[in-house]
Amino acid sequence: MNQEIIEAFWRAYLATLPADAPAQNAAFVAESFGDHPDLADELAALVLAGVKTATCSALWEWEAEGASLPQAGLHTIVLDAQGAPLCIIETTAVFICSYDQVDAPFAWEEGEGDRSLAHWREAHARFFTRTLRAIGRTFTPDMPLVCERFRLVYRPVSAGDPHIR
Template sequence: MGHDDLPSLELAFPGPERDRGVAAILSGRKTALTGLLAIFEHAGEAVPQTGQWYSVLDSEGRPAVTIELVDVRVLPMKEIDDEFARAEGRGYSDVAQWRAAHEEFFQSEGVSEFLGRTPVIDDGTLVVAERFRVVESA
């Protein structure tokens, strides 16, 4: 299956944050990602399923790496643990750092603009916690 046949996945917004995320996947440091369930719902997109493959795009919109989801769970933010936070490959030493970064992103101008509101982020906020493996680099 070629990159063109796969649904695409874009991390964060184009620019340094996306580039760091793609680099972390390519280096093997990043094996997990988290999405805000409200974003999927607002976009009318189904929650990803275990076994799905995605073409992860770089900031230029080009395929950078193909991943396969190996575990997908919808859960409240309070259930994310230190191990998952470290698997995000962004240098978080614990879930507190992960939480602070995700609250900042989920309440950022770009996300708020997309949703048409600034989301409330608390312990019960539902997130889509995904673990993946690299299938191939582009």
């Protein structure tokens, strides 16, 4: 991840906004989705296509890192597998629920596979089984998740596409 490139990407986004837009004074994070390069690129492509408008993570990971939970208004620069910025999303809602309480509309918004709840459950059970090992936890159906909804607010102009706001 090249910090100079990421900061330039953020400044390019801010240049598209009015001077008094709340984002002008907002902090941002820069990260990729998933836990391996292929997944990072696959999920980023879904965001760019407008298919993926939600994500989730294990609350236990946030607690293990001592990190503050995301809040509505958070801006995230979505990175590809090589750490290059692709677009910016803004978190619109955050809620906590257990894995087994995730519903079909949220699974659809995550945008993965056939977008069904069955696919979401299978893919995320595998994902959390892999990733929770790093913090000494194991996947359980009642584990707490941090669920986020977001909207795509910026991508560079390419092939005549306008900026998104």
